[in-house]
Amino acid sequence: xxxxxxxxxxxxxxxxxxxxxxxxxxxxxxxxxxxxxxxxxxxxxxxxxxxxxxxxxxxxxxxxxxxxxxxxxxxxxxxxxxxxxxxxxxxxxxxxxxxxxxxxxxxxxxxxxxxxxxxxxxxxxxxxxxxxxxxxxxxxxxxxxxxxxxxxxxxxxxxxxxxxxxxxxxxxxxxxxxxxxxxxxxxxxxxxxxxxxxxxxxxxxxxxxxxxxxxxxxxxxxxxxxxxxxxxxxxxxxxxxxxxxxxxxxxxxxxxxxxxxxxxxxxxxxxxxxxxxxxxxxxxxxxxxxxxxxxxxxxxxxxxxxxxxxxxxxxxxxxxxxxxxxxxxxxxxxxxxxxxxx
Numbered sequence: 001x002x003x004x005x006x007x008x009x010x011x012x013x014x015x016x017x018x019x020x021x022x023x024x025x026x027x028x029x030x031x032x033x034x035x036x037x038x039x040x041x042x043x044x045x046x047x048x049x050x051x052x053x054x055x056x057x058x059x060x061x062x063x064x065x066x067x068x069x070x071x072x073x074x075x076x077x078x079x080x081x082x083x084x085x086x087x088x089x090x091x092x093x094x095x096x097x098x099x100x101x102x103x104x105x106x107x108x109x110x111x112x113x114x115x116x117x118x119x120x121x122x123x124x125x126x127x128x129x130x131x132x133x134x135x136x137x138x139x140x141x142x143x144x145x146x147x148x149x150x151x152x153x154x155x156x157x158x159x160x161x162x163x164x165x166x167x168x169x170x171x172x173x174x175x176x177x178x179x180x181x182x183x184x185x186x187x188x189x190x191x192x193x194x195x196x197x198x199x200x201x202x203x204x205x206x207x208x209x210x211x212x213x214x215x216x217x218x219x220x221x222x223x224x225x226x227x228x229x230x231x232x233x234x235x236x237x238x239x240x241x242x243x244x245x246x247x248x249x250x251x252x253x254x255x256x257x258x259x260x261x262x263x264x265x266x267x268x269x270x271x272x273x274x275x276x277x278x279x280x281x282x283x284x285x286x287x288x289x290x291x292x293x294x295x296x297x298x299x300x301x302x303x304x305x306x307x308x309x310x311x312x313x314x315x316x317x318x319x320x321x322x323x324x325x326x327x328x329x330x331x332x333x334x335x336x337x338x339x340x341x342x
Contacts, residue, residue, distance in 0.1 A: 007227035007239035015246035017216035029197035035190025040213020042182030048175035076162025077185035087151035099152035106160030129273035136266035174225035
């Protein structure tokens with residue numbers, strides 16, 4: 001349940017970037033604004049980076065972790081934002097935003113076909129319902145142009161690859177993943193903006209963009225990665241797919257945009273989809289191999305039996321820890337400890 005709450009909070013924070021970005025586009029070009037948002041994400045988690053450095057946590061990680069992180073950085077941090085911004089040049093922001101619902105579909109398909117995550121009939125029904133809810137939200141926006149749709153689909157495909165790669169990274173903390181992704185994406189977009197969209201920046205606009213990025217991208221992405229490591233890429237992404245609905249609510253509250261019956265209907269369908277998805281567990285006898293890694297965890301489950309004297313069992317924390325091999329049966333999701341095929 002804790003991971004579900006983190007995923008919802010992540011979606012809410014990310015949704016806030018839409019109304020904030022709509023206001024800020026009046027004073028900043030899209031490329032530079034996107035760059036500052038991602039640099040703000042890196043800045044937002046920098047206190048956690050400093051804290052980990054003070055604790056002398058190592059930056060070294062395995063070749064497998066480096067490969068997965070590189071895939072996430074290239075596809076999700078660099079390519080996806082570029083495709084998205086090019087799509088925004090060909091269509092309105094509202095139309096392109098609706099195309100981004102394809103991210104959940106690509107994430108689910110890649111997770112099932114490539115990473116072999118379990119997804120039962122109920123799970124596929126929830127994917128269909130969430131996609132249908134997104135279609136309901138987009139109906140009143142009209143259709144995007146073919147070029148914008150293709151570019152947005154490429155962005156979603158890249159983010160789908162990113163989501164699946166990030167969900168199985170266990171050799172580096174979520175804060176560090178966010179920092180590296182924010183730094184790479186922010187630098188790339190900002191440099192492109194300075195080259196193709198020269199614009200005089202003010203300290204006020206820079207500060208506002210960095211603040212939005214720190215909350216809507218930095219904190220949001222850190223919470224999402226933490227949730228994805230516990231729920232799996234598909235489930236965490238499906239919860240994150242509620243971001244468009246939260247965006248509609250925030251736009252109504254802060255930008256005075258009118259809510260419609262179609263939007264309320266889409267929200268209801270999305271809620272049903274999440275309920276079904278969270279009940280799509282499976283149980284069977286499975287074996288855990290000996291392993292050592294780092295991720296957020298507590299000691300009130302069946303997988304973390306190392307002790308910390310004086311620390312409550314339910315307190316969540318992150319550190320390197322060692323798992324002894326064991327086998328058992330219980331309902332589970334495809335988290336970091338359950339990547340077996342079944």
